[in-house]
Amino acid sequence: MMTRKTFCFYFVDRGAILLAMFALVLGSAFYCAAADTVQVQLDTREAKPRAVETLTERAIFRDYRFAWRNIAQALESNSLDALEGSFAGDASQWLRQTIVSQQHSGLSQRYTQQNHKLKAVFYAPEGDVMELHDTAEYQLEFMDGGKIIGDQHIVQHFVVLMTPGADHWVIRQLQAVRQF
Amino acid sequence: MKIILPIILVVGTGGLMVLALLSGGNARGTVGVAGGSAVFTPSATNPQLALHNLLIDVQRRHWDHAYDALSKTSKADKEDFIQDCTGSNGSLRSFSSLEGFDPRPLHITDDQADMRVALHWSTPVGPIEDVRDIHLVREGDVWRAVWPEYKVPMVPAEVIPVTYLRWDLVTGTADDQWGSKNVDAPRVRIISMNAVNTAEGTIVMGEVVNEDTIPAFVNVNATLVDGAGSIIDEETSFDKIDHILLPKQVSPYRIDFPNVDLNKVKNVRMDVKAALVPASADPVIGVMDQKIDTDAQGKSVLQGDLLNESGQTVNISHVIASFYDNSGKVVWVSDGYVDRALLPQSSEPFAVEIPKSVSQKVQNFHVVVNQFSLARS
């Protein structure tokens, strides 16, 4: 029979366990939050033949970071909606192909701790296309269902083509290369 | 109680109804639908009442009742009277509803009266006030309005060759490959900009030119930025611009920022958007006999006549005028709509208002006519 005293002890024990679980959850939440942030450094000084305007530089920085956040979310949750609005042309096509095949095979990929060093190398005279070189560093996990089958620290070189959309820039070509 | 309570209820209800009638309860909530007639209509024992009853019938489009209330000495027959009130040829008046009216006696004797009435029309392009002077006469113990003659411009039958250019736009199929569909937007340029502080707020105005060789659809936007670089307000030229500019055509623009004090504005960021658009170089509308004058109500106006040099009817004309000081700077832009349709080869008067504070500075002006045609809309 539970007396008042035992009831208190019982309650204190349960409290401690709950507190510990809460701290664990909070901690992992912060870790995940920190883990899936996307860091981008953009250098447009060498872009030619046209100089990159300040407003354009700010837009490229914002839209490129947003695009990689969408890639991470899309490839982890296998949802096509996450790609909406950030990609066009061939980049959009192969990203969608990847997600569809992941949906069929039950696989997924998790991109975390992303750090992108982005350099503009070409900006068309009329401003309708920009080529950038991205040296990306991130942690990549391959998962089959919930099981992690591979966890690697990647340093990757991407050749990126971006074109202006209705009110933001979209990635039209995202091609990994051995070196620039 | 069996008798008193029913009497109280019936008398009380009747009293309340009379009270509502005397306090001028409104006859309707919504506008624009032919409403029923009033159960009681007071007879026109004085000019004010006669004009009020007449205009209520016009408001409710009870044309038979309204025309019967007119004096037989009216020069307009029934069709003219209806056309004068409802407009014709798809004019702006034919889209409008009489929303309210403010009559004011000018001159009253025992059997003659002149009333000036401001008619408030609700139109698709916003409220329009039309001031009319109505003459009334007493016939027996009833006053009746004498409706003025309604002149419809006589357009001679003729064949007018239209050989002006027409531009059509092919936008290409949706799945064109990247880069293959690169018809650039037209090149337009803002050639003047001036920001003015007024009681209602800040106004940004100026002129824009289409420097390209094809028609351009133009919209001018402005963003006001304060000292800290943050945006105070963003507005567009809306209907204070001629959106479709033919090659080398110049249009005034005006952007209103209600309740924004210009002294708080550090920077005005202008942005002109141009797009490809199908257009026609016809109709050509001349703006004749323009001069700055004072109208019947003492307001300073720029007035003149619009001459339709083409063969098609222009249903609604929109006049936009820019005013310059002696240094050629745009000091004001105002606009106005013409109530009546512009028939081929005929003209209609127009007037746009200029604030008193600005009219002294005005040295020159430039008028542009925007138009809406049902045939081509």
Add this chain to the structure above:
Amino acid sequence: MRHVIPICEVLCFLGVTAPQEIRAPQEVVAGEEASIPTTGSGKATLYLFGPGVSDKRDVSLGDDIRLPGADLQNAGQYFAVVCSSACRSASFFVSAAKPSSLTFMAHPSRVPVAEGDAISGVAIPFDKYRNLVLSPETVSFRLSAGKSSIFSRSVPAADGIAWFRAASGKSAGTLQVTASLNDLEMLRAVQQVASEPCNLRITGERNAKGILVRTEPVHDCAGNPVPDGTIVTFTATADGEKSTVDAPIKQDIARAQIAASGLAVISAASGVVMGNELRLGVR
């Protein structure tokens, strides 16, 4: 930051050292078949991750794992992970095949004649799988009006992009802009149009309706006729009243009917270019 050798090495796994070995192919061209030799024995599961593909299938250790060309169409980095008792992974690159299409953007669509550096073009070569061809290719640009060529240049593509800039020609008309790479050729049309009207002159005569005013044929300074539809604004001032007509040019001439009585001073303008002034007395 650690500088990493070009081919991505596998840096860490989960847990256990595995008995089997897999070796990635050195270089694969997009669309071509590849194979991954393996050692060890027994059943295993192959996972293939790459741009456009995330595949999983059973394989036998000790045999070569065949990767069909259809899985390797998109250029980029691929990861092959083979799992039996534990997982081993290797990565390899797929590079673009030879160019088979050329994206070519020429600007502007309409350019005034005789304007320096007014025309530009950007050409980007792609292989048949729409991969960016980054190998150094030479693109030839040519501008021709009718039979005569007014510009020609061969430009080596840098980072997969070749571009040019050139002045517009002297006479109005359609300019063919061509970009070619080996047997690939893309054509764009640029309209060379008259620039600002030059020496705008008007004449006028009185008639029953008022004054008929018209321009002399309107040309730019290079003698090119200004396109039809260009607006000429006629302004007549008489007795303190002003009349204006925005008249479009038709076959090089703009004309307008102005209702003006008494001594009239008439002028004309097209965009920001002013014409001569005309004075017409009373009939």
Add this chain to the structure above:
Amino acid sequence: MSTEKNYARPIPLIAVVLVALAVHGPLLLMQLPSRSFDANFHMFFASHYAHHWFNPWNEKWFAGFSQTTYPPLTHQWIALFSTVIGLKMGYMLVQLIAILLLPVGVFRFARIWVDDRAASYAALGSVFIGALSFLAYQAGQLATIASAALYLNALPYFYEWIAESRKLALLKGVVISLTAAAAHHVTLIFGVVFFAVPVLWTACLDARRRLVAGSLGGVIARTAAFAVAVGVGVGIVLLPYWLALIQHPIQQMPIPHDSRANYLLNSTIAVNYFVIPYGALILALPFILIRGSSSRRLIPLLCGFWLAFIFGLGGTTPLPRWLLGRAYEVLTFERFAFWATLLAMPLVGLLAVQLLDRFQTRAAIGLSLAAVGTIGAALWWLNANPYRPGGSADVEPVIAFLNRDGHDSYRYLTLGFGSELARVSTYTSASTVDGDYNSARLLPEMTHYGSAQLTNAKFYGSAGMASLRAMLEHANRYGLKFIFVHDPYYEPLLTFVGWRKIETFDNGEITAWSKEDVPPAHQISSDAVPPAWQGLMWGILPIGVSFLAIFLELLLLDRRRVPVEVSVPFHEQDPQEHYVA
């Protein structure tokens, strides 16, 4: 069996319900209400609940608004039924249930004052009320009908509890009242004055004349208990509604409505809001007045009726404006006429009894013709009424256009669509800045001008067009790119402010317009987004309380005895007499 006996017995309630089914069933199967003013609005709300049961934030109207601004019960039931029979038939089924509940409620409510026979005639008459057909088939006010029917069923329990102190009646009365509030809160708030006060007044009279078990003090105490229970219950069940109302009280410019006009100054409005709703009841007004004041026990009922009758006249008398103050400009008054007809039914039952006793078959024929004439006039008026909802255009092409080629990444506006706006919103994934529910609007371009939906801007004169201009002027801010026009009246404005016609649908009936430089729509931040816990409450409590009411009604049957008015003009009824068809 002689004819006197034929009319001397009450009509069984089940027969009355079957008559209601026979009259209104076919009309609902024909989906007559689907062209009413508000039906599409109800289906739009239900469609949202069907897809987002626990998330009342709806992005499709006003660039985002909360559905906790409207009691959800009827919409939740439609959403439940729609999973089986579709949205439209789900609406018709819920409307049928409400219509069948109404005569049951009238019968039980009337028995507080009159005997079974008169109450059964009242219930039968309620099937043919003009106001019921007006609200169901022209106005589409499903929630008002449902709430009134539920409330009439709750009031007899209220009477039983305060007069007889029966605990089960308290429980049922409170639960059914909460269900009525969850269907439509305005009915409950005003119902207290027009319905509950006459019941309380009658109970006090009965207590003072020892007709019931309870004493006067007991009646008042038990009334207070009932009021507290219902007050707290409504506060909890509709808590998200009250919180939304407190956060954003309805302070927008008053919107004109024809039911607030003076009916003496406009014959069409008089027919629409007086003649059609009352129909043949107009002829019974003298009897209602005299008979109602002839017995002390009927006076409370008469007073409730007359007050509702005055309110139902809208702006014809100044009394509603005096008593309601600012709320006068927010409410519409056709529902007061409906409540007045319900309050009159017990007295109409007495009239029927007197006529049948005196004129037998001739009275039966006359009463039948009056009833059928009343509902017939209401149905005829559906087409004759100049204020009827505009001819419905085929909006399918508009829905298809919005759902293809990424057009739903922009916002849209309809002009001249009337109640079809809600239909487009229901089936497209795109969002609009307009909406068909004035109380939920927060966008300044709509609340500052005193006009209702932008799609009906023309009918609100300069205020309506000013509101439309303000919205079009801020099109870029809201990503408002596409406008669908079903009334050429708006074409000049669109042309002059920068839209261009891009497509034509339905042989020119509808045109699509677009503006070039509009950026894609983005989410408009709003402080009215209800938190998750409110969504959970909203999805559980209202529907839960209606299930509880059904459970109590079906499983806890009660033995009821109600004191019967024994009064002068007619003899006492013997409850044991048999019914003859």
